[in-house]
Amino acid sequence: MRNCFCSKIVFLLLAFFLTASASLASVDGARIKEIIILGNTRTNKEVIRRQLPFVEGDYWRNEFEDLTYSRIQDMNCFDPMTLRITTEPLSGGEIRVVVRVSDPHILYFDPLEFLLFKLQDLLHQSYSQIFYNPFGTGLNLSAGGGWGANPWFSLGFKQSLQDGWLLRGKLQWFDTTRRFYPFNDPPQYHSSGFSTSISFNRHATGVWQYGGLLNYSPVRVALDGAGEVEQAYLSIGSDFRWLKPVEFNLAFRYSLDLAGNFPSYPSVTAGLTRSLSVGGGNQLLSSLYGGYMPPFAPLNRLYAIGGFGHVPIRGFSQSFTGHIYFVTSLEYRHSLPGNIWLLAFVDRGRMWSEHDKTSDYDWEIGAGLGLAVDTPLGYPFRVDFAYGLTGETGLAWRMGLDLNF
Amino acid sequence: MPKIRETARVILALLLIFVPLNAGEPEMTVREEDGVLWAGEAWSTRLGDLRLAFFTGSPEEIGAQMYHLVVEPEFDEMMGCFTFIQEQGLSGGFFERTFKNFYANYKFIPAFKRFISKEYLRELEGFARATGDPRPGRLVNELLMSNAWQDVGLVYGGCSFFAAWGEATAGGEMIVGRNLDYAGLGRLAEYQSVNFYQPETGYQFVTVNYPSMVGIMHGMNEKGVVIAKAYSVAVPEEATVDGVPFTIMLRQALQYGGSIDEVIEIIKNTPRTVGLNILVADADEAVVLEVSAHRMTVRREEDFIYGANRFLSPYLQENQQAGWMSSAFRESRFERLKQVFWGELDTEQAVTVLRDKGEFAGGCPSFMPSIQNQSTISSMVFNPDRLEIWVSAPGGFLTTDQSFTGISAGELWRTGQPPIPIGVIPPTEHTGEIKDWQQVMTAAGSASDQQKKELLTPVMKRYPTAGYHLFLLGMVHLRSGEIRAGLEFLDLVIRTGLPDPYYLLSAHAWLGTGYDTLGQRERALAHYRTGLKIKLPEMVDPTLLQICRVGLEHPLKLDENGRVSRAADR
Numbered sequence: 001m002r003n004c005f006c007s008k009i010v011f012l013l014l015a016f017f018l019t020a021s022a023s024l025a026s027v028d029g030a031r032i033k034e035i036i037i038l039g040n041t042r043t044n045k046e047v048i049r050r051q052l053p054f055v056e057g058d059y060w061r062n063e064f065e066d067l068t069y070s071r072i073q074d075m076n077c078f079d080p081m082t083l084r085i086t087t088e089p090l091s092g093g094e095i096r097v098v099v100r101v102s103d104p105h106i107l108y109f110d111p112l113e114f115l116l117f118k119l120q121d122l123l124h125q126s127y128s129q130i131f132y133n134p135f136g137t138g139l140n141l142s143a144g145g146g147w148g149a150n151p152w153f154s155l156g157f158k159q160s161l162q163d164g165w166l167l168r169g170k171l172q173w174f175d176t177t178r179r180f181y182p183f184n185d186p187p188q189y190h191s192s193g194f195s196t197s198i199s200f201n202r203h204a205t206g207v208w209q210y211g212g213l214l215n216y217s218p219v220r221v222a223l224d225g226a227g228e229v230e231q232a233y234l235s236i237g238s239d240f241r242w243l244k245p246v247e248f249n250l251a252f253r254y255s256l257d258l259a260g261n262f263p264s265y266p267s268v269t270a271g272l273t274r275s276l277s278v279g280g281g282n283q284l285l286s287s288l289y290g291g292y293m294p295p296f297a298p299l300n301r302l303y304a305i306g307g308f309g310h311v312p313i314r315g316f317s318q319s320f321t322g323h324i325y326f327v328t329s330l331e332y333r334h335s336l337p338g339n340i341w342l343l344a345f346v347d348r349g350r351m352w353s354e355h356d357k358t359s360d361y362d363w364e365i366g367a368g369l370g371l372a373v374d375t376p377l378g379y380p381f382r383v384d385f386a387y388g389l390t391g392e393t394g395l396a397w398r399m400g401l402d403l404n405f
Numbered sequence: 406m407p408k409i410r411e412t413a414r415v416i417l418a419l420l421l422i423f424v425p426l427n428a429g430e431p432e433m434t435v436r437e438e439d440g441v442l443w444a445g446e447a448w449s450t451r452l453g454d455l456r457l458a459f460f461t462g463s464p465e466e467i468g469a470q471m472y473h474l475v476v477e478p479e480f481d482e483m484m485g486c487f488t489f490i491q492e493q494g495l496s497g498g499f500f501e502r503t504f505k506n507f508y509a510n511y512k513f514i515p516a517f518k519r520f521i522s523k524e525y526l527r528e529l530e531g532f533a534r535a536t537g538d539p540r541p542g543r544l545v546n547e548l549l550m551s552n553a554w555q556d557v558g559l560v561y562g563g564c565s566f567f568a569a570w571g572e573a574t575a576g577g578e579m580i581v582g583r584n585l586d587y588a589g590l591g592r593l594a595e596y597q598s599v600n601f602y603q604p605e606t607g608y609q610f611v612t613v614n615y616p617s618m619v620g621i622m623h624g625m626n627e628k629g630v631v632i633a634k635a636y637s638v639a640v641p642e643e644a645t646v647d648g649v650p651f652t653i654m655l656r657q658a659l660q661y662g663g664s665i666d667e668v669i670e671i672i673k674n675t676p677r678t679v680g681l682n683i684l685v686a687d688a689d690e691a692v693v694l695e696v697s698a699h700r701m702t703v704r705r706e707e708d709f710i711y712g713a714n715r716f717l718s719p720y721l722q723e724n725q726q727a728g729w730m731s732s733a734f735r736e737s738r739f740e741r742l743k744q745v746f747w748g749e750l751d752t753e754q755a756v757t758v759l760r761d762k763g764e765f766a767g768g769c770p771s772f773m774p775s776i777q778n779q780s781t782i783s784s785m786v787f788n789p790d791r792l793e794i795w796v797s798a799p800g801g802f803l804t805t806d807q808s809f810t811g812i813s814a815g816e817l818w819r820t821g822q823p824p825i826p827i828g829v830i831p832p833t834e835h836t837g838e839i840k841d842w843q844q845v846m847t848a849a850g851s852a853s854d855q856q857k858k859e860l861l862t863p864v865m866k867r868y869p870t871a872g873y874h875l876f877l878l879g880m881v882h883l884r885s886g887e888i889r890a891g892l893e894f895l896d897l898v899i900r901t902g903l904p905d906p907y908y909l910l911s912a913h914a915w916l917g918t919g920y921d922t923l924g925q926r927e928r929a930l931a932h933y934r935t936g937l938k939i940k941l942p943e944m945v946d947p948t949l950l951q952i953c954r955v956g957l958e959h960p961l962k963l964d965e966n967g968r969v970s971r972a973a974d975r
Contacts (some may be wrong), residue, residue, distance in 0.1 A: 039676040041519040082647040086699045089720065100676060100699055102647040103519060111511030318456065 027087045028062045033094035033222060040136075042103040047138040050162035051075065060087060060095055066206025070243070072101065074203060075160040076140055077133035079104045081258070081378050106134050113377045115403070122398050124148070126191075150176040164203040171196050173352070180304065180321040180358070187321055187357045189300045190228075193219025201239060209241040223299050232259040233301065247273040255301065265301075267293035271311075281335030289327040295321060295354040305351060306364075308384070308398045313347045315366025315388035315396050322353030322361065333405075339374035343384065365389040366397075372405060379405050433466075435473045440708065441823050442474050449474035449598070450823045455798035455810050456596070461603035464524045465556065468531025468619075475598055476536075476616045483616050485757060486593040487551065509557075513646055514546045520649045520676060522657060524606070525619045532617060552620050553650035556678040562587025563780040564635035565735050565776050565838055566623075566684045567711035568691030574744065581686050581787040582755040583623050583633040584805060585790055586780035588850055590615070591866065594782035597800035601817055607660035609818045612852035613796055615786055620652020621659060624684040627818050628663045629789030637716050638726040640681030648676035657685070665692060667761070668911040673701055680724070688789045695721040709747075711739040715943055725944060730922070731774060733942035734905040738763065738775050755786045756830050760805050762842045770838050771904055772845040772873045777805045779850035784809070791815070793827065802850065803843055806833035841867065845874045857881045871901035876908050883915055884967035892919045899935075910939045914952040918969055921960045934956045 035056055037045045051071045053064050068085045072078060082102035087095045107129065108114035121127050128144025138160030145153040154172035161167055175192040192218065201211025218232040237253035249271040256264040269291040276284045289311045291303050305311040305325050307318035312329055327349025334342040346367040353361055368386030375381055383399040431608050433444050441450040449458040449471040460467040476483050484752040494829045518526060533541035550557070563586035570579040585594075593615050601611045612624030617869040623633040632655055647658075654675045662668030668685045672694055683694040693704040695716045702720045704710070713732035716722045738761050746754045761776040777784075784805040790812065792815030797804045809830040817824045835837055841864045846858035858881055864874045875894045882891030895912045903909060913936030920929035933956040936949070952969060955961065 036674060038674065040522070079647060084699050088700060088702070098699060102516070102676070105511075105515055111507065168441055
């Protein structure tokens with residue numbers, strides 16, 4: 001059985017590293033005579049220009065296109081549906097580069113998207129709002145709050161700098177109680193306080209990003225029903241992201257409790273995602289997720305995976321806690337006429353924990369079916385039904401817009 | 406002290422109630438003198454069937470003048486047309502209309518307001534306020550959508566233009582001819598007006614336009630720069646609504662472009678929406694800008710240039726959406742007429758070019774839609790050297806065959822007074838063949854099969870062996886279930902031919918389907934095969950080719966409403 005699983009992993013890894021064929025435009029190497037920036041009705045042209053990896057007089061390289069796309073898209077100041085980078089041949093073998101953007105409404109990119117997302121928010125007893133580049137300086141502001149069982153409030157900003165650099169900051173207050181599997185005698189904690197973070201990241205090439213993060217989170221925490229204790233972790237870390245031909249994310253953190261009540265610890269997480277076209281518009285999406293930190297990290301700092309979350313085991317709740325996890329996920333998207341996809345997925349993974357209440361943790365499998373319908377927004381609305389095959393979890397479901405489809 | 410404060414509050418409240426919000430704008434007084442309506446220095450009048458107007462001042466004043474001088478005098482008739490256009494834009498069931506309204510209000514209008522120069526929004530505001538509408542803001546939104554409905558609805562009509570200069574014309578003058586083809590605007594076209602603008606900023610210009618339009622589709626400015634556009638449908642990736650509606654882009658280019666290069670700069674630096682061929686001419690040269698939302702190139706020729714509804718530059722051709730609009734045939738007519746009139750072209754001959762109806766030679770006319778066709782609703786000739794404009798009137802169906810009135814725009818801009826025509830080119834002489842061609846075009850544009858038959862049958866009796874009327878008759882009969890009769894007409898079409906091979910492909914596809922319906926599979930297969938072998942000079946939409954391809958694999962069948970299906974499926 002174990003051999004069979006290992007062979008599947010090998011197969012997936014092979015699938016990841018099959019290279020995609022690249023199409024090269026004929027303007028590679030041509031001298032850039034002119035750069036035109038269009039559609040910026042609020043944003044200063046200079047804000048866009050300083051993110052471009054080229055200037056007039058440079059020689060165009062094909063990778064500039066992806067890099068420019070990713071840099072401008074990540075500014076999150078412009079409607080992604082309108083963003084275009086076009087190279088136009090001019091006489092004498094030179095080219096003109098046209099960067100087409102569209103400043104959105106301050107509150108939304110698309111009114112339908114706004115309506116749907118906000119309804120989704122409200123159903124989850126929360127509301128968050130981004131103010132898109134209100135001053136035209138490449139600064140997005142955000143605010144949000146939740147009023148459910150775990151209330152929170154946050155303020156944030158994202159400032160576009162130059163040469164692919166972005167600066168983000170966030171301040172969040174929260175009052176959270178969390179319970180994990182097994183629910184009959186769960187590991188649990190209560191935590192209230194702040195989390196402040198500041199991060200830099202840079203799109204170095206069209207496929208390669210890196211950055212750093214500093215986080216400080218002074219809270220009062222009660223672990224497993226014990227009394228509240230001061231905790232003030234300062235975390236420092238770095239992030240790496242590779243986009244093609246597979247998407248690969250790697251993050252390192254080192255966390256140090258300035259209050260002196262909890263141990264310091266390092267952690268690392270990684271993720272691999274590969275999308276494979278299997279003909280007829282059908283797609284196979286395969287993902288691997290893994291994470292490690294020492295077992296002595298406090299419960300409220302351990303990993304939590306499962307459910308429809310970032311590290312999914314669909315059919316279960318996002319309630320597996322521990323210090324090591326490994327999850328594989330397969331999703332088949334069968335294209336039907338009318339921009340509809342029938343989805344089938346299976347996730348298998350497990351969490352390792354040294355908490356005394358998690359001795360039953362084992363490999364879990366969740367599987368399900370879904371339907372995705374394309375919307376004019378550029379990504380589909382999907383409904384998923386999932387069932388935990390290795391546990392008595394009942395039927396889980398989710399619906400909403402899938403931004404990563 | 407409290408008493409004084411209380412009194413001040415009451416006065417302030419009264420002021421707020423009784424001082425109208427637009428107190429700063431004086432009411433526009435309109436007076437009539439000798440058939441001319443005056444509003445300050447602006448005016449509107451008629452020269453025969455030709456409506457003329459002169460607008461001057463700030464954007465708000467120009468907007469108000471357009472309402473008072475052009476719309477208000479024929480309010481009810483024009484409102485009927487606006488409602489018609491609005492219904493076109495908001496077609497569909499309740500949910501579709503709600504969805505369109507939602508997007509119009511929260512996506513398109515806010516985006517257009519961000520993209521469009523404030524000057525043109527002020528002009529719309531001037532128009533809206535002049536109507537006395539209690540909610541002028543809402544009216545501005547509606548007007549904005551009506552100025553952008555072609556961009557939003559991706560409504561494509563035909564259009565042709567040409568420019569001749571240097572050795573091509575008599576005396577080397579620049580002559581620009583332009584037909585606007587869009588039958589959907591037919592009713593509104595009857596209210597076309599030659600509008601002269603003297604704006605606060607930019608150049609004075611003239612355009613032939615429709616009430617409430619801030620944007621333009623053609624025109625000439627005081628520097629002798631002429632602009633005319635023709636759609637050229639680009640692939641969906643090369644079209645967007647997130648930009649400046651193209652009519653407003655062209656207005657900006659005409660108002661602020663003092664030379665061909667300046668117009669190119671303006672268009673190059675505008676976030677565009679759809680695929681267009683844009684003729685830009687001045688007294689010395691003419692070029693065609695081939696543009697999509699994201700791409701642009703400049704096409705140049707020696708002394709004669711033309712355009713229809715497809716790109717001719719290889720660069721933009723890569724982004725052309727397949728779809729037949731008879732462009733190749735019209736281009737071939739321009740080529741032919743260029744040879745015919747080379748070295749002698751003047752305004753009168755330019756009108757002859759615009760009135761082209763295909764070859765009438767040999768006593769066997771084809772009665773084809775050509776440079777003039779059933780969709781042509783406005784025709785004009787510009788002479789940038791002399792700053793003259795010649796316009797056919799009234800606008801609408803068969804307008805090109807009406808008389809053309811010449812006006813010296815230069816003189817009008819100099820004096821600001823209603824003009825005296827500098828000449829009239831008489832209507833087309835109505836020979837029997839011309840009448841028959843017009844009858845065939847009337848039938849081609851008619852929605853009623855019965856009316857088509859009534860119009861075409863007499864022409865068929867006079868010309869029973871060849872011509873476009875036989876093609877139309879064949880199609881009408883097939884649609885109405887008279888398959889044998891329809892096949893006879895289409896058989897005649899392929900035996901005698903038509904100058905545009907598209908019709909031959911169409912005839913073979915429908916002959917195949919018709920013979921399949923009658924159970925004559927071998928004859929059907931022969932037509933499908935021949936249809937697929939026809940060499941087409943332009944990309945066509947895939948439907949006809951698909952019929953031939955599927956027909957080769959499976960027998961097809963026509964139902965009583967002319968719909969095609971696989972015979973086995975029924």
